[in-house]
Amino acid sequence: xxxxxxxxxxxxxxxxxxxxxxxxxxxxxxxxxxxxxxxxxxxxxxxxxxxxxxxxxxxxxxxxxxxxxxxxxxxxxxxxxxxxxxxxxxxxxxxxxxxxxxxxxxxxxxxxxxxxxxxxxxxxxxxxxxxxxxxxxxxxxxxxxxxxxxxxxxxxxxxxxxxxxxxxxxxxxxxxxxxxxxxxxxxxxxxxxxxxxxxxxxxxxxxxxxxxxxxxxxxxxxxxxxxxxxxxxxxxxxxxxxxxxxxxxxxxxxxxxxxxxxxxxxxxxxxxxxxxxxx
Ligand SMILES: NC(=O)c1ccc[n+]([C@@H]2O[C@H](COP(=O)([O-])OP(=O)(O)OC[C@H]3O[C@@H](n4cnc5c(N)ncnc54)[C@H](OP(=O)(O)O)[C@@H]3O)[C@@H](O)[C@H]2O)c1
Numbered sequence: 001x002x003x004x005x006x007x008x009x010x011x012x013x014x015x016x017x018x019x020x021x022x023x024x025x026x027x028x029x030x031x032x033x034x035x036x037x038x039x040x041x042x043x044x045x046x047x048x049x050x051x052x053x054x055x056x057x058x059x060x061x062x063x064x065x066x067x068x069x070x071x072x073x074x075x076x077x078x079x080x081x082x083x084x085x086x087x088x089x090x091x092x093x094x095x096x097x098x099x100x101x102x103x104x105x106x107x108x109x110x111x112x113x114x115x116x117x118x119x120x121x122x123x124x125x126x127x128x129x130x131x132x133x134x135x136x137x138x139x140x141x142x143x144x145x146x147x148x149x150x151x152x153x154x155x156x157x158x159x160x161x162x163x164x165x166x167x168x169x170x171x172x173x174x175x176x177x178x179x180x181x182x183x184x185x186x187x188x189x190x191x192x193x194x195x196x197x198x199x200x201x202x203x204x205x206x207x208x209x210x211x212x213x214x215x216x217x218x219x220x221x222x223x224x225x226x227x228x229x230x231x232x233x234x235x236x237x238x239x240x241x242x243x244x245x246x247x248x249x250x251x252x253x254x255x256x257x258x259x260x261x262x263x264x265x266x267x268x269x270x271x272x273x274x275x276x277x278x279x
Contacts, residue, residue: 010060011180012037012091014046014082015067019141020097023173024065031181035061048078054085061089063180067097068116071238075112076119083123093130093183095176096120100137100165100192100256107248109241117190130187132179137194137256140166140272143204146216149278154218157226158250160202165194165256168270175264194256196269204272211276223247 009032015021016036028034037044037057046053048069058064064086068075079096086094102114117133124131145151172193179186199207205218221229223243231239248254261269 009033009062009181010035011063011065012044012058012061013065013067014038014048015069015097017041018067018069019139020067020169020172023169024067024176027170027173027177028180031177048072048081051081051085054082055089058086058089058091061091063093063095063183064091065095065097065176065180068113071109071234071241072112073235073237075109076115079116079119080123083120083127083129087123087127087129091129093132093180093187094120094124095132095134095179095183095186097176098133098135098190100135100194101254102135104248107241107244109245130183132183132186132188133190134172134176134179135190135192135256136172137165137167137192138254139169139172140195140204140270140275141169142166143201146205146208147272147275147277149212149214152214152216154201154205154216155221155226155230156201156218157221157223157246159200160205160218160220161200162249162251163198163200163203163253163255164249165198165254165258166204166272167193167195167256167258167261168275171195171261171265171269175261178264191260191264192256193261193264194258194269195261196258196271198253198255199272207273208276211273212278214278 011032012035014037017038035044037046044057098113102110104110146154205216209216223246258269
């Protein structure tokens with residue numbers, strides 16, 4: 001049964017110009033009228049730090065997908081502004097883009113997402129709003145340049161043998177689109193999204209080398225060295241949040257399993273090997 005009820009549905013995607021948002025907008029194309037929201041979005045400029053533009057951008061929308069800026073210093077405050085505006089605008093359903101394992105006290109940006117989940121559930125029940133939460137594991141596309149051949153060297157500040165349930169961003173976006181188009185079925189659900197296999201970045205690099213003629217390599221730097229080379233554009237807070245995440249990854253595997261993703265997609269999730277280009 002196709003339960004999508006898109007005709008005439010306006011959906012606002014907050015963070016539409018970012019990596020995740022672009023994938024979600026592409027997945028919704030032709031299935032709903034999409035409003036793309038961000039500071040630089042041409043039609044619907046908004047600012048999550050002030051709340052500017054949010055209510056006007058949400059007015060007339062049935063659903064909102066809230067994707068917070070990566071490593072935002074105060075994601076709960078940004079979400080609160082969006083929820084107030086969504087409620088005032090009469091939005092029926094909010095889908096919140098969280099992360100796998102939000103309650104990880106050693107990672108402040110995960111913990112902020114755990115707080116956001118709790119705030120959303122409380123706000124929605126007080127305001128008779130529908131809600132759904134997605135908790136994706138790390139995207140396979142975080143290693144896009146290695147997978148496409150744009151780059152042949154990968155440098156990470158954590159163990160190259162820690163395992164992840166890498167999930168394809170395309171699969172996450174398709175799941176998000178399905179939920180946004182069938183809000184009633186997914187009201188009150190929290191879904192953890194992983195890919196079909198547990199792999200380390202070492203495994204990804206070795207598989208890319210085996211499947212292509214490319215000579216690819218991975219190197220581990222310590223966090224301070226990595227920040228010195230790659231983290232110059234980040235502020236103090238962003239460095240602290242990212243550094244804590246890298247230390248967490250160094251310490252253990254970060255897994256989510258792929259069965260929920262499979263059930264929501266109605267097909268097997270995309271394995272890493274399917275995203276390797278230039279075979
Ligand atoms: N990468 C992963 O593996 C992964 C896995 C699970 C969850 N996540 C989560 O996914 C979320 C999105 O990550 P991403 O990499 O897609 O982010 P991104 O590429 O940095 O995109 C951020 C978006 O937010 C907008 N934005 C930034 N500041 C804003 C503000 N003050 N007001 C309004 N819009 C603002 C940006 O557009 P403008 O600059 O035009 O405003 C952009 O559209 C993050 O919360 C991250 O934790 C990521």
